[in-house]
Amino acid sequence: MVRRAGHLFAFLVVASTANAQMPPPTVGVIQLEAQAVPRSLVEPGRAMASAEVDIRPRVAGVVTEILYQAGRPVEAGDVLFRIEPSTYEADVRAAEADLAAARAAVKEAEAAVVRSERLLGTGTSQSTLDTARSTLEQARATLQSAEVARDLAQIDLERTSITSPITGIPGFAAVSVGDLVAANQADALATVTQLDPIDVEIWAPSARVLSLIEDISLDRVELAESITATLTLETGRAFEARGSMVATSQSVSETTGSRAARFRFENPRHILLPGMFVRADIVLGTANAILVPQSATEREPDGELTAWVVAEGRAVLRSLQEIGTHAHGWIVTEGVAAGELLAVDGLASLTPGLEVRTVPVELDEYGVVHDLRDAVAAGNVEAE
Structure with missing residues (x-):
């Protein structure tokens, strides 16, 4: 029994010595940098015709x-x-005949006035002249009416x-x-739909729009001169053209709590059709911020966003303030600074104040971490 106790004591001493000599854990880090990050919203939308008209007859x-x-x-x-135009062609001919008669009546009335004026005082009274002038005015009015009737008959024929x-x-x-x-x-006899260009109506939650307005007012976001959008189709393929915003709604939907904006896209191949659902990535402007990979952050139960940085060889937990996302990262305006080392790999064992050894890594376009220790060994990258 004493012998076993001696072995146990010896084991504990060895284990304690080994733990004391264990090197600090290694974490993969990237160096943060401030940059102009595109500020965008990814929202659903639906294509609709930029113009559509029902064709109806205007004559029977x-x-x-x-x-x-x-x-x-x-x-x-x-x-x-x-x-079938025959009835309307006949109406035009009848109107033209009435117009010819009205023109002849005007000429006759004009001649009567001239005669009365010439003979006034020698064979014609003032009353006769006044009657001739009145008849001329009536003839001219009849001529105008005949011209209008002819024009209307011609319009009906054209229709x-x-x-x-x-x-x-x-x-x-x-x-x-x-x-x-x-x-x-x-x-309607038929419907004609304009497909090129085509409009896409996109809906964004009003709370998100209000947050963006606040970011702009606080100079966190610089609004672009023109707001554009790209589309992802129902198949997951990106639509070939970039659209520009043409209008926004001035009210919020009572049922969805969203606000609509309309974008116009060139659609020469008619790939987009009215009624199609799409996902739109709307570029609103740029934010002077730091892009923190989402995989390096954690959302606390109270909603606070946190990440680990390495300062003076020790792990430090930071609270982040973000204003949205871009690619695979959070757009962070407060909590970290350019030049700091952000831990992106080996996060599970970290505790505040823990001494760590850092190894530079990089993240690809999909947010996957790639170890650069081989590059460090080759002397191409300097280890911390």
Whole structure:
């Protein structure tokens, strides 16, 4: 029994000596630097046509021609439908005949006035002259009315050719040749949609918008001259064009608590179609801040964001103030300073004040840590 106790004592002494001689733990660090970090929001959105118009007849009649093919682009002014024009052509001829008669009446009235003025006092009284002048004014008024009637008849005739007011893609026709249509009917003959450019409506929570406004007012963020956005499609592929903001809503949705902004994108290949859902990355400006990798931070139960830095060879826990994210990092404005060493690897064993040995590492574009000890051994990177 005494022998066993002696072995146990010897083991404890050896273990204690080994622990006392253990080197400090090694942590991977990166050196922080201040930089102009893009301030952006990633929010959902939905594509919508920049212009869309329902085609309706403005005169009544029978459809005689459908002059477009659904899905093929049309230009503004292209004729899509034709209505049987014979009735309206007859109305134009009748209006032109009335106009000719009115012009003749004016000439006759003008001649009567000239005769009355020449014979005034010798064979014509003042009353006769006044009557001739009144007849002339009535004839001129009738002429103006006839001109208006002729113009209206001509407009109705032109409206038998139904054109597209915008450049776009027409949908399927809702009528067939031979169908009777009415002027300004409720049902559209077709719909023309403009797909290039196309708009995307993006929604951001109002609380996030208010936070951004506060950051701008406190000079944490410098707003860009023009606000742009890039899109990720439903397939996960990035959309080829960058869009610019054209308008923002001046109210907050009562159901979602979000505020909408509309961006316009070039869409020559018609990849974006109305109704598609997208994810938008909106670049609002830049923040003069430090980018701290998210993998090196921890969110405390009370919501506080923390990270470890190494100062004078010891681990120090810092509280961070962030204003958003970029790539794989937090945009930090307070809590750390440029030039400090941030611990990004070997964090599990850290405690405040613990002596540590630092090894430089780097993070790739996906936030993965790569050890640089081989570079240190080669003399390309200096170890701390």
